[in-house]
Amino acid sequence: MKIKVNSLDETKKLAYAFASSIDSKGKFITLTGDIGAGKTQFIRYVLEFLNVKDKVTSPSFVILNEYKSDLCPIYHFDLYRLEEKGLKSIISELREYSKEGNLTFIEWAEFAHDEIPKDAFKINVYYDEDNVDIRWFEFIEDKNNQEFIKNLSKKVIK
Numbered sequence: 001m002k003i004k005v006n007s008l009d010e011t012k013k014l015a016y017a018f019a020s021s022i023d024s025k026g027k028f029i030t031l032t033g034d035i036g037a038g039k040t041q042f043i044r045y046v047l048e049f050l051n052v053k054d055k056v057t058s059p060s061f062v063i064l065n066e067y068k069s070d071l072c073p074i075y076h077f078d079l080y081r082l083e084e085k086g087l088k089s090i091i092s093e094l095r096e097y098s099k100e101g102n103l104t105f106i107e108w109a110e111f112a113h114d115e116i117p118k119d120a121f122k123i124n125v126y127y128d129e130d131n132v133d134i135r136w137f138e139f140i141e142d143k144n145n146q147e148f149i150k151n152l153s154k155k156v157i158k
């Protein structure tokens with residue numbers, strides 16, 4: 001499913017709809033795509049909906065942030081500055097937080113190679129080819145998440 005986003009406010013609506021569909025089982029979510037397309041912003045709005053109080057930054061050097069919510073623990077990995085060897089330093093956390101009961105976001109998941117569970121929920125965020133003010137959120141469908149995406153589409157597509 002591809003959702004066209006024209007503004008920050010539309011990113012917020014999409015993120016809120018997404019967050020409202022998550023339960024205490026959590027989810028393991030990868031975000032890939034263009035630089036600056038809005039991955040962190042989407043995560044920020046999801047956490048806002050879930051009432052996380054700490055500020056969510058897009059840290060240059062901090063690779064992992066942890067948050068508490070009423071739903072479940074939340075983790076945000078930003079792998080952009082992770083070097084090949086650096087992956088080893090976070091592998092145990094990646095594996096631990098991919099378990100049910102955690103809500104985990106992996107930004108720049110392409111840098112984690114084979115360490116991403118095959119059944120991760122994948123979101124690809126990119127700029128429109130013709131208009132840089134427009135961004136697309138592509139939610140990759142597979143047999144594990146069809147129901148979730150169907151419900152999400154009901155909330156966001158009028």
Ligand SMILES: Nc1ncnc2c1ncn2[C@@H]1O[C@H](COP(=O)(O)OP(=O)(O)OP(=O)(O)O)[C@@H](O)[C@H]1O
Binds near residue numbers: 007041042080
């Ligand atoms: N839908 C949108 N409309 C307008 N501006 C946006 C939108 N989404 C994000 N932005 C702005 O674009 C900038 C980059 O957003 P963000 O940091 O979320 O991108 P990113 O994909 O996480 O970038 P990076 O690749 O560096 O991790 C921010 O200033 C953000 O506020």
Ligand SMILES: [Mg+2]
Binds near residue numbers: 039040041058107
């Ligand atoms: Mg980012």
